Amino acid sequence: MKELISIIDVPKHVGETVKIGAWVANKSGKGKIAFLQLRDGTAFFQAVAFKPNFIEKFGEEEGLEKFDIIKHLTQETSVIVTGTVKEDERSKFGYELDLTDIEVVGESNEFPITPKEHGTDFLMDNRHLWLRSSKQQAIMQVRNALTYATYEFFQQNGFIKFDSPILSGNAAENTTDLFETDYFGNPAYLSQSGQLYLEAGAMAFGRVFDFGPVFRAEKSKTRRHLTEFWMMDAEYTFFTHDESLDLQEAYIKHLIKYVLDNASYALETLERDTSLLEKYVNEPFKRVSYDDAIDLLQKHESDEDTDYEHLEHGDDFGSPHETWISNYYGVPTFIMNYPSSFKAFYMKPVPGNPERVLCADLLAPEGYGEIVGGSERETDYDVLTQKIIDFGLDPKDYDWYLDLRKYGSVPHAGFGLGLERMVTFVAGTAHIREAIPFPRMLHRIKP
Ligand code: 4AD
Structure with missing residues (x-):
């Protein structure tokens, strides 16, 4: 052949x-x-x-x-x-x-998916065949390019691929979204993120990344949530928070540029506005603190063209707030230093402001929502142990993770990119279910 x-x-x-x-x-x-x-x-x-x-x-x-x-x-x-x-x-x-x-x-019998319009449920039931259509193929080409570019970026920047396990004895993010399974008579959980294991890797190799499926038993039925999705986690030592954001920005720009240069046929099929993608590659991303973002939202909440709910300092953003903020700046925007109350236990507090943590979520413009979440990690053994207790977790389950703070603890940071969120953003697709070959969602496990 x-x-x-x-x-x-x-x-x-x-x-x-x-x-x-x-x-x-x-x-x-x-x-x-x-x-x-x-x-x-x-x-x-x-x-x-x-x-x-x-x-x-x-x-x-x-x-x-x-x-x-x-x-x-x-x-x-x-x-x-x-x-x-x-x-x-x-x-x-x-x-x-x-x-x-x-x-x-x-030969082919009567193919169920014809060039005419079909309803979403029908297309999802026939996902194994729907993947043959031009738009779905173009989205998968974008996904493939993003995967390739991820390996390229991290290998070029001194990271080694460090594979974290899928089956784990403890929660990485929270205990509410865990998929539990029986592991020879004991509970085990499907990984929510490889981060904790990557921190062990970072202490061994300096800079590491993983890239694989993660699982969250989220009961949200939104166009941005899957229960199984692919995450790229990166972890690196001796980085300040600002340097960490520089790295994240360079990575996202590398991804967009790679797709522009290598998947232009797919972008054309998807009728993606490439001038916007070029703008995101060429202009600096915006960095704004959570508290400044709340002030900004409050200032504009009565504007004619806004339709988000009023927020107080300490409230979490909903997707209308995220969309408004990222559209306001028109480029990918880091929201930094969220309240510790709604972020994970491992984040380091902002010096002098224990209510806030040194973290950032990257919001994509055009309403595509959060694509990256990252933070500087707590390095002190006693502070981290207390945080684990305060979050209702058992320090015994995290003994190995706490060990990392006992033997030459160093400042380190990391972040996770949700591949499917990045695919929807770069491909310009409205719903995350089209960003992965076989989506797993609240009411969908077949095909
Ligand atoms: O912000 P998250 O929860 O961060 C972590 O899991 C960290 N442990 C990562 C790290 O620091 N190594 O998730 C990271 C990203 C989000 O920004 C989002 O893009 C994606 O994962 N994500 C989802 N994508 C699809 N469906 C869901 N249910 C998702 N939840 C998070």
Whole structure:
């Protein structure tokens, strides 16, 4: 099969005769001409079959038979097509195939997902087939590019990949969202974040990152929540909080730039406004404290175009507040130093202000919400032990984690990126369920 080329490589073969393995996404034409929309996962493009050419090449009988096969192809039939590559400015892809031969590989029955509109539930029930549509494929291409760029960024910046476990004996974030399972007679939990293990890794290697699935039994039915999602956690020693935000900003810019440079076809398919993405790469992100953000929200709450609820200092933001703030600045915005009461136990207090912690959430503009959460970690053994108790947790469960503060504790910080949130933001998709191949949500575990 090495002789087969991918559709995305078609531009390199103008004027040549090529063979492509593909699926028929759609078909049109009449009389002597047939148009096939082909897809192979790398791109979509059109092949054109002209009856007289087939007759000329194969003779009357075989030529007509072949052309007849083309006319009766059903959606999602798999084929190997042979043809000459031509430039075609009228088509979106810019090239088309002058078909000279076709071989059917696998027939397709009535494909449930047709080019007409379908309801979301129907599409989600058929997720295994929906993934073949152009928009879904483009989103997965963006996801793939973000994954590649993540490895690239961290390897280039002196981090080593350090895999944290999925099964854990303690909670990483909180005890309310834990998926519990039986581990040979004892409770175990599915990881909510690899962070605590990464802190052990950071004390061994200096800079580490992991990248894998995490689980949260969140009963929220929003367009931003999954119960299983992919998180990239990074942890690094001898970083101040500001330096940590610099690193996060460089990483997010690297991701966006990589997608712009390497997945432009997908962004075009998604009709993403790339001038905005370019702006996020080129302009500095905004950094604002939680308390300043509350002041700003209060100041603007009676403006004509605002529709968020009044907040007091100490209240948590809802998504209308997050959307308003990030739109106000028009670039990704770090909200720093939240109240300790609604953040995790491991965060270090702001010096001189124990009510606030040295953390930041990065809000994406255009209403895509929080994409990153990070903080500087508490380094003192006694303070951390007390925090664990105050949060209603048992220090015995965290003995190994507390050990890290006993043997050469150093300032360190880290953050976690939710891959699917980043995918929705970069791809410009409204709902997180389209950002992962098989989404797991409150009422969805199949397919
Ligand atoms: O802010 P979070 O909860 O941070 C942590 O878990 C830290 N331990 C990370 C660290 O410091 N190493 O989650 C990090 C990110 C969020 O910013 C968001 O992008 C994503 O994970 N996230 C979710 N994505 C989809 N569905 C959910 N239910 C999510 N919850 C968090």
